[in-house]
Amino acid sequence: MTLSKIIIINPTITKAWNEENLDVYHAAAGPGLQLGVVGLEWGTASIEARVDDALAAPGVLQRAIEAERDGAAAVIINCMNDPGLLAAREVVAIPVIGPMEASMHLAAMLSHRFSIITTAAGDIPAVEELAQRYRMRQKLASVRAIDIPVLELLNDSQATLEAMLAAAQEAVCQDGAGAIIPGCTLLAEITPQVSERLCAGGIQIPVLNPPLVALHFAEMLIALRQSHSRRAYPPPGKKPMRWFSPHPALDA
Amino acid sequence: MHIRVINPTITREWEADTCQAYRAVADPETEISVVSLNWGTASIECHRDHALVIPEILNKAMAAEREGVQAVIVDCMGDPGVAAARELLRIPVVGPAEASMHLAAMLGHRFSVLTVLEARIPMMEDQVASYGLEEKLASVRAFDIPVLELERDPHATLQRVIQVSEQAVRQDGAQVIVPGCTGLAGYAGRIQAGLAERGCEVPVLDPPSVAVKTAEALVLLGLAHSKRTYPSPEAKPYRWPGVKLYGE
Numbered sequence: 001m002t003l004s005k006i007i008i009i010n011p012t013i014t015k016a017w018n019e020e021n022l023d024v025y026h027a028a029a030g031p032g033l034q035l036g037v038v039g040l041e042w043g044t045a046s047i048e049a050r051v052d053d054a055l056a057a058p059g060v061l062q063r064a065i066e067a068e069r070d071g072a073a074a075v076i077i078n079c080m081n082d083p084g085l086l087a088a089r090e091v092v093a094i095p096v097i098g099p100m101e102a103s104m105h106l107a108a109m110l111s112h113r114f115s116i117i118t119t120a121a122g123d124i125p126a127v128e129e130l131a132q133r134y135r136m137r138q139k140l141a142s143v144r145a146i147d148i149p150v151l152e153l154l155n156d157s158q159a160t161l162e163a164m165l166a167a168a169q170e171a172v173c174q175d176g177a178g179a180i181i182p183g184c185t186l187l188a189e190i191t192p193q194v195s196e197r198l199c200a201g202g203i204q205i206p207v208l209n210p211p212l213v214a215l216h217f218a219e220m221l222i223a224l225r226q227s228h229s230r231r232a233y234p235p236p237g238k239k240p241m242r243w244f245s246p247h248p249a250l251d252a
Numbered sequence: 253m254h255i256r257v258i259n260p261t262i263t264r265e266w267e268a269d270t271c272q273a274y275r276a277v278a279d280p281e282t283e284i285s286v287v288s289l290n291w292g293t294a295s296i297e298c299h300r301d302h303a304l305v306i307p308e309i310l311n312k313a314m315a316a317e318r319e320g321v322q323a324v325i326v327d328c329m330g331d332p333g334v335a336a337a338r339e340l341l342r343i344p345v346v347g348p349a350e351a352s353m354h355l356a357a358m359l360g361h362r363f364s365v366l367t368v369l370e371a372r373i374p375m376m377e378d379q380v381a382s383y384g385l386e387e388k389l390a391s392v393r394a395f396d397i398p399v400l401e402l403e404r405d406p407h408a409t410l411q412r413v414i415q416v417s418e419q420a421v422r423q424d425g426a427q428v429i430v431p432g433c434t435g436l437a438g439y440a441g442r443i444q445a446g447l448a449e450r451g452c453e454v455p456v457l458d459p460p461s462v463a464v465k466t467a468e469a470l471v472l473l474g475l476a477h478s479k480r481t482y483p484s485p486e487a488k489p490y491r492w493p494g495v496k497l498y499g500e
Contacts, residue, residue: 027474029278105354108384109346109466111478115286135357135387178478205477216469223277223465226455229360229427 001181003034004074004222006215009068011056012046017169017186021211024188027202028212030219038063039081041245043197048120051121058247060084061091065248068092071228074218080118080183080210089233095221096228099210100127101165102217103137103181103229110113110206111178115171118183119153121145127183143183153186161190165197179206188212204235206220253282253471255464256316257325260332261303264288270299270327273437273460278467279468282393285321295435296401296414297368299375309333310340311495318499323467329367329432329459330379337483340497344470347478348463351386352430355462359455362390364420366413367432368402370394389477391424392432402435402467410439416444421452429456 008025012168018037025035040059044052046191051182060077067075075178076093077085082098089096118127129145146163153160165188171177180198182191188209195207221227256275259266267286274284288313292305309326311335316324323344326334327359331347338345349365356363367376376392395409402409406422420426429447431440440458446453469474487498 045350083392101358105358105407106469106475109354110470111474112481136384138384172480177483206475206478208475209473212473213469214475217355217464219471220355220465220482223456224461226359226457231421231427231454232360 005031005034005036005070005072006062006074006218006222007070007072008035008037008076008078009060009063009075010128011043011060011083013043014045015039015150021185024211025076025215028215032249033168034098035217037042038067038071047079047081047083048123048150050126051079057087058243058249060088061249062247064086064088064092064170068094069248072101073222076211076214076218077088078185078187078214079125086233088226090236093230094227095218097214097218097221099214100181100183100187101134102130102135102214103208103210104214106135106217107179107181107206107208108136108139113139113176113252114179115141115168115175115177116143116181117167117171117187118143119150120149121147123183143170144175146170146209150184150186153172153184157190160187161193164190164194167199168194168198168207169203170203172198177205179208180194181208182210185211253281253322253468254285254320254322255323255325255459255467255471256312256319257284257286257327258309258312258316259286259288260309260326260328262289262292262294262474263294269437270434270460272438273434273458274325274327276438276458277461279465282464282468283489285391285479286327287316296332297399298328299374306333306336307492307495310337313337313345314340314496314499315331315400317343319341321470325460325463325467326389326462329434337396338477342476342479344467344472344475346436346463347458348469349430350378350383351466352457352459352462353383355466356428356455356457359386362388362391363428363430364417364424365392365430365432366420367392367417368399369396374454376436382383390426391420393420393424399433399435402433405449410442410446413439413443414450416455417447417454418452418459419448421454426443427454429454431456431459434459441492446454
């Protein structure tokens with residue numbers, strides 16, 4: 001059986017996350033898939049602010065082009081800000097999946113409205129802007145924050161879980177959410193516990209695991225032999241470019 | 253896993269082709285079974301048809317869940333009965349139109365839907381809006397062949413659909429095409445190729461294929477429709493032949 005390769009881009013310089021990312025995806029990957037993770041050489045340690053997105057995007061482009069050249073069938077950008085997503089789709093023909101976009105669409109199919117629970121309160125406007133970009137504002141009940149920085153999320157898993165749960169309950173009971181999307185891929189591993197605790201409290205709603213949602217959309221597009229419309233993401237024309245280190249976008 | 257596809261018409265002759273359409277990209281381990289309706293209409297094109305097929309769709313959906321099936325797909329681009337079925341069931345109920353439109357929305361700036369008849373355009377536009385996707389819709393166009401005549405001259409059908417798709421791309425700004433009738437199952441590849449030959453390279457989705465992969469993904473992710481959005485209905489007196497509405 002020919003294996004389809006999916007490359008997961010960790011859009012940060014935190015190499016320690018590469019192994020963890022791979023574990024999350026491997027647990028759910030079907031037998032016909034081969035997975036690889038790659039981090040960035042230039043960028044920031046975590047993605048929270050628009051500045052982080054901006055500094056991650058060139059590296060995301062680089063890794064997407066390299067993945068395509070290495071025969072990958074699809075690329076997933078492992079971050080709920082979907083940094084560099086639209087730009088990456090211009091420079092490669094293979095599918096590029098953003099877990100935020102994918103999760104919004106799946107949540108929209110499962111509920112009347114969904115809420116996104118993000119890390120810092122300061123991120124809320126940027127998350128709403130993403131919903132606007134994807135034309136999903138109507139399906140968004142609210143964005144709430146647990147106010148734990150990304151780099152501290154795994155320090156005290158129990159505290160993170162309780163904070164997620166409290167925010168989810170408020171989203172359901174006060175904002176009318178019918179589904180929950182964790183707003184950070186590092187929150188993926190606690191989604192089953194959030195779901196179980198909500199269920200135990202009488203709230204039976206989908207709590208999405210964004211990396212796995214992204215994986216399933218990648219697999220779906222590979223099975224359908226489809227990718228993004230070239231009309232939507234036309235390959236950019238050649239022009240003079242300069243970069244401070246080798247970058248495959250300059251070779252195009 | 254086992255996925256049940258409901259052919260929401262009384263036209264049993266479609267069952268074999270329907271099964272083949274859903275098996276096309278399904279995982280080899282996925283079992284697909286097809287059932288048709290005892291009560292309803294021969295095809296679905298209008299609100300009257302929806303009204304007459306939905307009760308029996310609900311009956312078939314409940315039967316599927318009782319039999320231990322893991323997901324239900326209703327094989328019609330009107331997604332008839334899907335919302336009501338989601339109230340009665342705990343397993344996922346997938347509508348191929350909703351699934352295809354969401355995927356189309358992820359693949360391009362705007363998509364167009366091709367429906368059967370001119371008179372059906374408002375219905376389809378309303379359906380897109382019901383999914384919150386109207387800002388991603390370029391247009392709904394009609395290829396003017398009733399469902400029951402699609403297979404009379406498949407070559408003519410294909411050429412007509414390619415022609416209308418090209419209009420949607422060049423005139424309406426569509427960047428993805430969603431065939432709006434599952435009677436066109438299996439045509440997507442040829443429509444896409446025909447468009448490419450005319451210089452219109454756009455993805456043309458095959459809704460049964462999108463629906464089956466969406467259903468598989470939901471089962472593997474352990475997700476189903478929100479019981480906040482689709483609460484189980486309260487029991488009350490009812491009368492309908494051969495149905496146990498509250499699982500009594």
